[in-house]
Amino acid sequence: MHFTSPKDSTPLPHIPDDLTLPQFFLDFNHPARPVRPPGVPWLIEDQTARPISFEEICLRTSSLANAFSLKWNIVENDAVCVFSPNHVDYPVCLWAIHRLGAIVTPANPGYSADELLHQLQTTKAALLLVYADFLPTALSAAKLAGLGEDRIVVIEPSAASPFNGKHETLSKLVAYGSSKPQNFVERKLRPGEAKTKVAFYSFSSGTTGKPKAVVIPHYAFIANILQKATHFGISDPSMKKKHMNPGDVAVAVLPFYHIYGLVVVLHYMLFAGLSLVVIPKFDFTKFLESVVRHKITHLFLVPPQIVLLCKHPAVKNYNLSHVKLCISGAAPLSGELMSSVRKVLPNATIGQGYGMTETCTTVSILGGSQKMGTVGSAGQILPGTIARVVRPDGTLCKEGEQGELVVTGPSMALGYLNNEAATKESFIDGWVRTGDEVIIRNSEVFVVDRLKExxxxxxxxxxxxxxxxxxxxxxxxxxxxxxxxxxxxxxxxxxxxxxxxxxxxxxxxxxxxxxxxxxxxxxxxxxxxxxxxxxxxxxxxxxxxxxxxxxxxxxxxxxxxxxxxxxx
Structure with a gap:
C-alpha cells in the first residue's frame, strides 16, 4: 500500500529544473512565493539586532563569488567546505559558492581535526571557510589533507579569536570582489540539469557509524521548499489562518550545517517571507532572552531543547505568549513532552516534523490547517512524497501496521559520495530506505524508533x-x-x-x-x-x-x- 499527502489532490507548483539555489532565491520570483512586506529584513543578527536586507545579501554574494574566482579559480564542481556555526554571512557563503557552479560541504564546527579531515578528504575540498574560533582545528585538518594555508578563509576574526592575520577574511574578500570586474560567467543550467547538478555534500548524522557524504542536487532542495510551501498553503488565499506569514520572525538556532537547519530553517523560512534571527550558539537562558527581545514567533527546535522548555526553572521568568508556532524535529518527541510544552507556549501551535539528509529533509510535518499536531505524530506526508511501510519479508504493510518507512518523491538525494555499497543499500530505484520503524494512519507518520535501536x-x-x-x-x-x-x-x-x-x-x-x-x-x-x-x-x-x-x-x-x- 502506498501512502500520500492528504493534500495530494492539490498539484505541486512547477519545480524549476534549470535553476541553482541562488538563482531560485535571488534572481527568480516563483509564483508560490509570498510577497515580503517592505522593510522586513531577511536576516537579523542576534547580538546586535542588525537587520540584513535582500539587497545586501545579493551584493555580498556576487562580490564573494567574484573573489573566489579571482583568488583561487574556484570553478564548476569544486567542493568548498564551510566550517562554521550559524552566522549572518552563512547563506552568502553558500550562494557565492553555488554561483560558480561549485559544491558546498557544510561541516560541524564541533568536529575534531580527525573528523574534519575525513570530510575534507571525502569531498576533496578545494577551499576551507572557517569561523575564526575554530581556526586551530581547521589548520590541523587542512595540513593533513594537503590543503595549503593560503586556501583557508577566516569568517570574521574577533579580538578573542586565535587569528594570526595570515589568512584572507570574508569581509576583505567581499570588498575585493566588489572592486573588480566580474571574473566568471554564471552558467544557466539546461532543462532538467538541476536534477543532477550537485549543490551539497551534506554529511549524515553518523548515529550508526562514520558520517557519509549525501549527494544533494539543486532540484531536490528547491523541490522540498515548494512541497512545504504547498503543504502550508503560504500563498493560498483561501487559507485564512496560516501557520506562517511574511513578516513573522523565526529563530535560527539549529545549526545551518545540519539538514534541518539548512533546509527547513534557513531556506524555507526565507522563502516564506519570515525574518531569521541568527544565533551562533545555543545557550538556553540566552536563547530565551533572544526569543523575548526579538519577539520571535516561530521556534524550530529538537527534543533536548523542548525538554529544557518544559523543565528548566528559568522559563518562568520569560513571557513566551507571543510564540505562534513550535516545531520539533530530528528525533521523536513523546506525546507526554508535547503536552507539557503546550503549557509553556500557551498560544502556540505545537507539532513535529520528520526527515533525513537522504530525503533532503522533510518527509512529513505538522498539517497546514492543524491547530495542534496529533499526539505522537511526526506530521502529515508532504504533497508529492509517496511512502511505503515495509515488513521484514519485503511485503507492504496496510494502514496502521508497523514496518520500515521507505519513501520517494522529488526531493530525494542522489546517493552517497564514493560509497557504492551504502548507496545500493539505501537508494533503490528512486526510493530511499529510511531505517526507521513507523506506523502510518490518515497520512500521518508515527515514528516508533530506528530499526537498529x-x-x-x-x-x-x-x-x-x-x-x-x-x-x-x-x-x-x-x-x-x-x-x-x-x-x-x-x-x-x-x-x-x-x-x-x-x-x-x-x-x-x-x-x-x-x-x-x-x-x-x-x-x-x-x-x-x-x-x-x-x-x-x-x-x-x-x-x-x-x-x-x-x-x-x-x-x-x-x-x-x-x-x-x-x-x-
Whole structure:
C-alpha cells in the first residue's frame, strides 16, 4: 500500500529544473512565493539586532563569488567546505559558492581535526571557510589533507579569536570582489540539469557509524521548499489562518550545517517571507532572552531543547505568549513532552516534523490547517512524497501496521559520495530506505524508533524513545536514554541511563539511599525496565539532538550486561 499527502489532490507548483539555489532565491520570483512586506529584513543578527536586507545579501554574494574566482579559480564542481556555526554571512557563503557552479560541504564546527579531515578528504575540498574560533582545528585538518594555508578563509576574526592575520577574511574578500570586474560567467543550467547538478555534500548524522557524504542536487532542495510551501498553503488565499506569514520572525538556532537547519530553517523560512534571527550558539537562558527581545514567533527546535522548555526553572521568568508556532524535529518527541510544552507556549501551535539528509529533509510535518499536531505524530506526508511501510519479508504493510518507512518523491538525494555499497543499500530505484520503524494512519507518520535501536524483548518490539518519553515525565529526571542489553531469558531487556536534575542530585548527595529509592520508583513507573537504571552525567548526542544510543549501548553491554539486576 502506498501512502500520500492528504493534500495530494492539490498539484505541486512547477519545480524549476534549470535553476541553482541562488538563482531560485535571488534572481527568480516563483509564483508560490509570498510577497515580503517592505522593510522586513531577511536576516537579523542576534547580538546586535542588525537587520540584513535582500539587497545586501545579493551584493555580498556576487562580490564573494567574484573573489573566489579571482583568488583561487574556484570553478564548476569544486567542493568548498564551510566550517562554521550559524552566522549572518552563512547563506552568502553558500550562494557565492553555488554561483560558480561549485559544491558546498557544510561541516560541524564541533568536529575534531580527525573528523574534519575525513570530510575534507571525502569531498576533496578545494577551499576551507572557517569561523575564526575554530581556526586551530581547521589548520590541523587542512595540513593533513594537503590543503595549503593560503586556501583557508577566516569568517570574521574577533579580538578573542586565535587569528594570526595570515589568512584572507570574508569581509576583505567581499570588498575585493566588489572592486573588480566580474571574473566568471554564471552558467544557466539546461532543462532538467538541476536534477543532477550537485549543490551539497551534506554529511549524515553518523548515529550508526562514520558520517557519509549525501549527494544533494539543486532540484531536490528547491523541490522540498515548494512541497512545504504547498503543504502550508503560504500563498493560498483561501487559507485564512496560516501557520506562517511574511513578516513573522523565526529563530535560527539549529545549526545551518545540519539538514534541518539548512533546509527547513534557513531556506524555507526565507522563502516564506519570515525574518531569521541568527544565533551562533545555543545557550538556553540566552536563547530565551533572544526569543523575548526579538519577539520571535516561530521556534524550530529538537527534543533536548523542548525538554529544557518544559523543565528548566528559568522559563518562568520569560513571557513566551507571543510564540505562534513550535516545531520539533530530528528525533521523536513523546506525546507526554508535547503536552507539557503546550503549557509553556500557551498560544502556540505545537507539532513535529520528520526527515533525513537522504530525503533532503522533510518527509512529513505538522498539517497546514492543524491547530495542534496529533499526539505522537511526526506530521502529515508532504504533497508529492509517496511512502511505503515495509515488513521484514519485503511485503507492504496496510494502514496502521508497523514496518520500515521507505519513501520517494522529488526531493530525494542522489546517493552517497564514493560509497557504492551504502548507496545500493539505501537508494533503490528512486526510493530511499529510511531505517526507521513507523506506523502510518490518515497520512500521518508515527515514528516508533530506528530499526537498529528497537529492543526485542521475548520476541516483542520495545521502542526506546517511548520509554524515554515516560521517564522524562518524572520530576527528578532531566534526560534519559534507554538501550537494550542481552538477557538469557528475554533475549534483550531495556536498561535506562538517567541524568538527574540538580535538586535530585543534592538530595542523593546528602542521603545515598534516596538514589536507590529513586531507581526503584522509576522501575515501578516503567515495569519493562528489567535491565535496571544507571545514573550518568550526560546523555551523548550529536549536534542535531539525536541520542548517540550506540555509545551508551556499547558501554552497557560491556559494563552492565553481566551484573546482577538488583545492583542496577
Amino acid at each position: 528497537i529492543i526485542k524483548v521475548k520476541g516483542f518490539q520495545v521502542a526506546p524513545a517511548e520509554l524515554e518519553g515516560h521517564l522524562l515525565l518524572h520530576k527528578a529526571v532531566a534526560d534519559a536514554c534507554v538501550v537494550g542489553i542481552p538477557d538469557e531469558y528475554s533475549g534483550e531487556v531495556p536498561l535506562a541511563f538517567i541524568v538527574l536534575r540538580e535538586d535530585a542530585l543534592k538530595r542523593i548527595a546528602k542521603n545515598p539511599r534516596e538514589g536507590d529509592q529513586l531507581k526503584a520508583d522509576l522501575k515501578k513507573r516503567i515495569k519493562s525496565l528489567a535491565g535496571g537504571v544507571v545514573f550518568i552525567d550526560a546523555v551523548p548526542k550529536n549536534p542535531s539532538g539525536k541520542i548517540l544510543r550506540r555509545v551508551l549501548r556499547d558501554k552497557a553491554r560491556q559494563n552492565y550486561a553481566s551484573q546482577p539486576r538488583a545492583k542496577l
